[in-house]
Amino acid sequence: MPRKTNQKTSGKMPDIRTVAAVAKVSIATVSRTINGSPLVSERLSKRVWQAIKQLNYFPNTHARTLVSGRSRLLGIIVENITNPFFPELIQSFEQIAVANGYEILVSSSNSDPALLTTCIRRMLERKVEGVAVMTFGEEESVLDELTHRNVPIVLAEFKLDNPKASTILLDYSTGMRAAVNHLAELGHKKIAFLAGPHKLHSALTRENDFRSAMQQAGLPLEKKFVIECDHTLKGGIAGFEKLWTLESRPTAVVCSNDLTAIGVLRAAYAKRLRLPEDLSVIGLDDIAFTEFTLPPLTTIRLSRIDLARAAFEALRAQAEDGANPNLQREYLVSTSLQVRESTSAPAKNQVAGE
Numbered sequence: 001m002p003r004k005t006n007q008k009t010s011g012k013m014p015d016i017r018t019v020a021a022v023a024k025v026s027i028a029t030v031s032r033t034i035n036g037s038p039l040v041s042e043r044l045s046k047r048v049w050q051a052i053k054q055l056n057y058f059p060n061t062h063a064r065t066l067v068s069g070r071s072r073l074l075g076i077i078v079e080n081i082t083n084p085f086f087p088e089l090i091q092s093f094e095q096i097a098v099a100n101g102y103e104i105l106v107s108s109s110n111s112d113p114a115l116l117t118t119c120i121r122r123m124l125e126r127k128v129e130g131v132a133v134m135t136f137g138e139e140e141s142v143l144d145e146l147t148h149r150n151v152p153i154v155l156a157e158f159k160l161d162n163p164k165a166s167t168i169l170l171d172y173s174t175g176m177r178a179a180v181n182h183l184a185e186l187g188h189k190k191i192a193f194l195a196g197p198h199k200l201h202s203a204l205t206r207e208n209d210f211r212s213a214m215q216q217a218g219l220p221l222e223k224k225f226v227i228e229c230d231h232t233l234k235g236g237i238a239g240f241e242k243l244w245t246l247e248s249r250p251t252a253v254v255c256s257n258d259l260t261a262i263g264v265l266r267a268a269y270a271k272r273l274r275l276p277e278d279l280s281v282i283g284l285d286d287i288a289f290t291e292f293t294l295p296p297l298t299t300i301r302l303s304r305i306d307l308a309r310a311a312f313e314a315l316r317a318q319a320e321d322g323a324n325p326n327l328q329r330e331y332l333v334s335t336s337l338q339v340r341e342s343t344s345a346p347a348k349n350q351v352a353g354e
Contacts (some may be wrong), residue, residue: 014055023051034059035070036101037084072102074315075123075131077116083110083231083259084287085304089134092308100316102129109135111200120145130154130315134307152318154331157202164322165315168331169305170202172284173209175300175335176254179282180213182298182337183252186345188280192225192250194239194260203231206256206284225250229260236263242269251280251346258283258290258299265293265342280343284335288336296340306333 020027025044032040033048040048076093078086086108094104101324105126107119116135117233123131124145130152133143146153147162148301154166183191193210196203207226214221227242229235236255243250261283268279275281275295283290286301310331317327 014057016057016059018055019048019051019057021160022055023047026351055308070231070319071127071129072128073105073128074102074312075105075107075126075128076311077107077109077119077123077131077133077135079108079135080231083257084289085285085302086134086259088288090302090309092305093132093311096308096312100312102312102316111135111339117145124149124151131317132311132315133158134311136200152315152322154314156307157205164318164319166329166331168310168333169316170205170302170307171332172206172300172302173212175284175302175337176206176209177213177216178337179254179298179300180210180217180219180345182287183280183282184217184337185253186252186280186343188252188346189219189250190225190250190252191219191221192227192243192253193221194227194229194236194253194255196229196231196256196260198228200231203256210254222248229256231257233259233263233266236260237267238263238265240264252282252343254282254284256284258285258287258297261297261299261342262290262293265295265297269328274347276342276344277347278348279305282343286338291340293342295342298340298343299338301336301338303333 016027016030020030023030025048029040029044030048033045064149074097076090078090082084090106097104105123105128107122109116109119120131120143128151131146134156136156143153143160147160147164152164152166154168156168157170159167174218180191191214193207195207198204211221224246225243228240229239236259239260243253253264255264261281264281265275268275273279281297283297283299284298284302290297290299310333314331321327
C-alpha cells in the first residue's frame, strides 16, 4: 500500500522562487526578509515568513552568508564539557542566540592551550562573528589570533587591552561573604577551603575572596585548611582526605566549585560521617543536580543564564555596533547563596573540643 505524502514534503523541494510565488512578493524581498533587512515592511515580512513555514522551506545559510556578508554564527569555547556547569551554560547561550537569529559553534578546550588553539582555528574557518571564551584560564597568548583578525571576543574575568575584547566580571565576593557569614552564624569557626587549580585565574579569585570573607567575619584561617584541588569529583575526595589526616579538623568546608563539594560529600559518606552535623559543606556554581545530592548541597549560585546573556550581548553589540566608541566593554554577573541541607550548626562535641 503506497504511503501518503504530506503536501509540505511531496514533490520538488521548495526554493526561494517558490516562497516568493506563495508570498506574492519578489525574490529580492524574500532574500532581504531572510537576512533581516530593515528595508522590508512588517506586513511583507510577515507574509514571507508565513510562506516559509507553509512550505517547510529551509534557507541556505551558506548563500545567506555570501549575500549578506555575515555568518550570524557565534562561537563559544568552554573549559571542560564534562563539568555539568558548562553544558548548562552552552544550552542557555544557544537559546538566547537562536532567539535572536544567530547560530552557535561549540568547542571545549579541556584546559589545554594547544587544544584551545585548534578550537580558535575552527572558529576562524567558519567565519564566526564573535567568540565567547569561557575557559576561566590563562588564555591571553592563544587569543592573539582572534584579536589579530579583529574577531570580537568576550572573556570571563580576563581583560585584554583590545577594542574588540569585552570582559564579564564575576562577583564571587558577594556569594563568598554570604557563605562564610552563614557558617559563622551557625557557630563555625574552623572553616576550610578546597581551592581550584592555581593555573586558573578564576580559582585564584575565588580563593582570595574566601580569604577576604574570613577576615571580614573576624575568623582565623589556618594555612593547612586551604588545599589546592582540581575542580573534579576525585579532587574533592583527595582534598577531604588531606583535611581528615589533620589532628585538628575543620567543622565546615567551602569548595571552589560544586564537583569538588560533591566529591567531599562522597568521601564523608565513606567515612560514615553524619552530614551536616559532623561536617558542613558548601559548593560554588549551583549546577542542576546539587539539589538532589544527599544531603542537598548548599552552594554559591552563579547563574548560567545571566552569564550566557552577558556573553551574547557583548558579542552582539560588537557585531552590530562595533564602531561605537561608547560601546559597553564590561558586564557584571553577581553570585548569591543558595542554602539547602548540607550546612548546620557544628556538633556540640566539636565545639567543645576547640
